[in-house]
Amino acid sequence: PTQETFRAIVEELFASPHHGERMAMYWLDLVRYAESNSFERDNPKPYVWKYRDYVIRSLNSDKPYDQFVREQLAGDELPDISADSIIATGYYRLGPWDDEPADPMLAVYDELDDIITTTSQGFLGLTLNCARCHDHKLDPVSQKDYYSFLAFFKNVQRYGIRSDQSVRERSVRSIATEQEQEQFQEELRRYEERVAALRSQLDDVESRIRETLVGGEIDDFKADSVRLGIIRKYIGKAISQSEFDDYARTRKEWTDLRNHPPQIASQALCVKEHGPEAPVTHILTRGSPNAEADLVGPAFPEILSPPEPKIQKPKHAESTGRRLALAEWMTSPDNPLPARVMANRLWQWHFGRGIVRSSNDFGLQGERPTHPALLDWLASEFISQGWSIKAMHRLILNSRAYKMSSLVNDAAMHKDPQNNLFWRFDMRRLRAEEIRDSILQVNGQLDVERMFGPSIYPVIPAEVLAGQSRPGENWNTSAPEDRNRRSVYIHLKRSLQVPLLAAFDVADTDFSCPVRFATTQPTQALGMLNSEFVNDQARVFASDLKAQVGNDLAAFVELALWRVNQRPPTEDEMTRGQELVNSLRKEHGQTREEAEKNFCLLALNLNEFLYLD
Template sequence: MKMPFRSYIWQCFAILTCMLSPALSAQQASEEQLAFFEKRIRPVLVEHCYQCHSRNAAAKEKLRGGLYLDSRQGILKGGESGAAAIVGKPAESLLISALKFESLEMPPAGKLTADVIADFEKWIADGMADPRDGQIAADRKIDINAGREFWAYQPLSQPAIPTVAGVQPGTPIDAFIIHKLQEQGMKQVGQADRSVIARRLYYDLVGLPPSIDQIESFVKDTRPDAYEQLVDRLLSSPAFGERWGRHWLDVVRYAESITLRGLLYREAWRFRDAVISSFNADVPFNVMARQQVSGDLMEAASREQREMNLLLTGFLSMGNNNLEDQDKAKLRMDVVDEQLETIGRAFLAQTIGCARCHDHKFDPIPTKDYYALAGILRSTESVVNANVGRWVELDMPLPEAEQKQLDAVNAQIAALKQEITKLQGSGGDNAPIAVDALEGIVVDDLDAKLVGAWTKSTSSKNFVGANYQHDGAAGKGEKSAEFTPPEPLEGEYEVRFAVAHGGNRAPKVNVTVWSADGESTTEVNQQKKPPILGRFVSLGKHRFTANTDAKVTVSTANTTQHVIIDAVQFLPVDLKGSPTKVVTDEDAKERAAALKVAQATLKKLEAERPSKIRYMTVSEQKEIGDTQVHIRGNAHNLGESVSRGFLQVVSHEDSPAIDDTQSGRRQLGDWLVSSQNPLAPRVYANRIWHWLIGTGIVRTVDNFGTTGELPSHPELLDYLASRFVENGWSTKQLVREIVLSSTYQLSSNFNENYSELDPENRLLSSMNRRRIDAESLLDTLLVTSGSIDNRLGGSLIPAGITTDYDFPHDSRRRAVYWPVFRNSLPDLFVVFDFANPSMVVGRRDVSSTAPQSLFLMNNDWVIQQSQQMADKWLAQHELDVQSRTEAVVYTILGRKPRSSEQQLIMQYVVAAGDDKMEQQRRWTQVIQTLFSSVDFRYIY
């Protein structure tokens, strides 16, 4: 019996996967895990545990239980009660049960909050990343001048282009690479095939696969500048901004929701689209950086530039903060901390957040520097305080003439709405009526003083204002309402009580009027339709004086059914006109006609009204000033005040001065990209190199501090950074220079003779083999199936969606436009290592696992795309089996099929005979298997 094609090809590709996948190294803590420890774990241990469980405590003879919590080894070894933690098993760890007060009760001063305990559970579950060595901490004073000697803080150099022996480098980049190789007695492999280079270039520059025609056109183009022209075409494609904008969205932790309650950032997509537009327009990166930090404070030469400035300031708003935290001082500082950590890693590759509780343990960043920066962001409003805080959203400002036009239209609309409300409310129509549509003084239920729990409702429509309220037919005698006019009354008034009547209402409700003549109680039947306007019951005429406390009270005592409260009207008896006039049929007809005209006019005005863009942003605080050091990061334990400023290690005499009347955010943006700050151009040039080559010159792309890796080619990095600045901070120019190098065009066939000299290919004797990312994979499936929707921009979140939980991710748009929800990412994103949208991610994890192949073979959405691709090629009846096989393989893998592959596929699909359904099924399986292959998932 012959093995089915799908099973056979799966075994082949499984073998290839094992051959091509890099071996896993011993588990190492990621930068993100270490940052989590420094921000969430170490400060708690220092504040609550070290006094009794550390080497310092032992030195002072204060150690308790033989337990050391100042090192990972100490925690694992444990004390008299056994190991304090078991890696990966928080539920079995004594430390967690003690924190929860389930066994031992630690710390003795009181139980820690649930979110802190959850942090410890996550830390243990994720492997207990911990850089501590458990030695007694010596007092360490940061020496800023000594810190400046570290390579990352040195001024940019202008390195000489090295000479190389026996070879003519194509570009200065190649000279730096070849020179380093020759120092080790190594050389580069040859160039990749032109079809391989084309596929590599398309994915790197636009994130999409080239078509067969595009590959063939380039392969056959013999002009000397054919490659250069292809590069320029791709750089000018709108897809470039989509691809490279997505890279930057990883870095700025872009998301469209927060973890808390799955609340949606409905306007975040405008920031995303602004980023994409900026990359397509090649906006200088130093301008983009300033726009994101302080765009709302920048001058603008045009309306378009002003809008981009404002939209990009949304960068500061998208942190994943606990807006439900009732400790508002702590919340305010947590927001600032998140912003500082993001700014530090994104633009400077510095872990600034590690200096919140103490001087940075490794880098020359004292706590005072942290709070100098924190003062700037504390002078910025990012969250509007409430029970559940809200981020800041504003309307995009319009030019003065347009704003006047909009104000005039809004005034017309408001007047029409008031007229419509009056027309709907007169004559007893079953429709709400606005408070301001009624005469006299009206006190709404929302302004009443309530005792007990009342429930708002709009079920019955004959109410006043926004709603009415009921007592739920519960708590009888314990609930009451008091309606008091906003100002003292003088004279005689008719007092009316509004009732949204109904069959389940109480028939005898005591309503009492307090006036100059004393108190007067009326028994109101709330089941009966009120006689005045279908809403009001008269409580009689009453005299009031300025010295009298005028009020109306409603009691639920002695009732069993629902008691309703809505509004109370105080109507002067000498008011002209008769508000209780009986409406005739003729009146009703005239009113209906007038209502129809008013509603039509309103609809037309609202359709023609100029729309305003709503956007996420921040704003300047009303109170601007310096902040105090928060001792051990505690917002309620304040130390000395620190003047607002910047990191001393990369600051000089000409750093921007901060005026007392300004937050300093504009100056922060200027300082980040100033000519005196070497970090920003180095960090960004290194990011571009990483995105194109597959690894950074500094592999820890988000950490240029002393715990990060050293650059493999420091002179090349400074050359790239200097060229970047010289070319006006142009992303496209630097991308162009790198992809035009011979190094970028190398074959990915690694010379095994160099496996000991350079096992990780850090010296780049060959090109790195890279797996395509989640977005490119999704986009490729849409492109090859013929179902992609290439429209630019916009939101994919439907109007009715209120949270991000269980969102049905499904679209034909490019992946960059799919909602990035922190609680529910698309399955494909999760399986293929999408960036964590809650933190800066300059370098994604890249895994190559069997579940990825299984996902591509079994996921319903992937199967659907495979079926559509099968239908597309089967519909081309002019193709024979051989031509169709070649076209399918070429489309998916970017190369022609090998003879063995072609023979196997043809043998399998021909067996379907003339059965159309079987042909479709077999071709679908072929396509799915190709999608599951290593050759599809990797760029060579």
């Protein structure tokens, strides 16, 4: 395409609401987004999907990156808090949580270490966590730096303490408007009145029955589970059939209401602090919570020659203001690291690797930038463009480097086999979610209309569910009409991954994942050929093609390859495709429907479909 046409395509993609869905997956990998706690029970995190939706909305609206960072680190301490800024602090609740730790005090510091690791690597490209136990000769970050950084988060309440109820008390708050709160209170009042009225009707019948009970029935009557059966015995004696029927209906309504009280929808998983006064922070000798050493206060890493933190307690929040001071420093134009780190990530998201390949480690143990001047210029542009992520996407996508061919030049390959100089565009395999979404898109099944909301649960084979410590628990397979939403909306359970996604290197959500490394394994080909999902979609694909072309085999093959490869098939591909279908029928005894379905399965396994060049 011409430059003008290419730019128009880029702008069209930016304007699409699906832009945020696509790019959000990179950020969610980085912040170890998952929707369950890990460990044995691996229970779901309430309302955590709202954080995912927040990221999608932020990227679609081109929220400035500095604001994006401030909201996640200190959205509850900002001068103007909003529902979005509260939801953003769910960032702190994304990590694993052991609800039954062997050493509770060590677990506290493990959770803080998870926050420090994700924050320092994700926003600063520094591995502060390496200094948790002691200083290192070759690392300028000291143990004092680590615990001074920890002090910014020391007042954060733990995600929970053992019970799920404690999670709701410590990590969930209302984000409802005043009108929504009033509506909820009115709904709650009506609910309580109805429950009380039903209970009164039940008591009237039960008191009459209680007077006629004999022997062991008196004790049995106290148990809800057997009460209805006992009352049934007294039909025609102490109670009529119609009264019993009314009682049974009333009891069912009362039970249903009691088990499903009204829930205010506008709640969010978020961070909370213990109060406006922060506890003291000690350096821990060898990282042991039982070996406290020198006191330290909140401070930025000394290697960066930072200013003193400017900490002010927010007037409207029960917190210290320390996290806001950290967020303000991180997004200051005087701090060069966050802009360089994010500019490098944006480059990586498009090219498959960053100018600094170790994109979570800009330190001495990380890799050197291949083009340091380019990285500095991109970081400077990022800030001068008002921290606009879309502006940086636009800059990169319209560059000559991005438009490079993936064709190999022998001379260049000899001089730079790793393509460190970006003399060609690296071919890459689709990410796990892209493979699933592309399969659904090819056969017209991808649901692109519905965005946001609670996650979906695709079908997982019974054999996989049976291998869990609690088989099938917390995996309620979604209705058929909900299963074909984009993969970004799939429920991410740490101990149970969708097999197709797991096979194609979906992120490990226990840790920050700056880049997914594409592996090549036999299980990937086996999964694409034999998985129930891919075979079902191949069958749908064949049925859809058949509805369009009827019994015209040539047209069937042509349309299938066109939709899969997004180009007209060659004569050779047409000939071989028809020969394959005929061979499956004649030599292997398959019906026409089976042969056409298997041809579609083959098409979905083509490298041209699975790779971008």
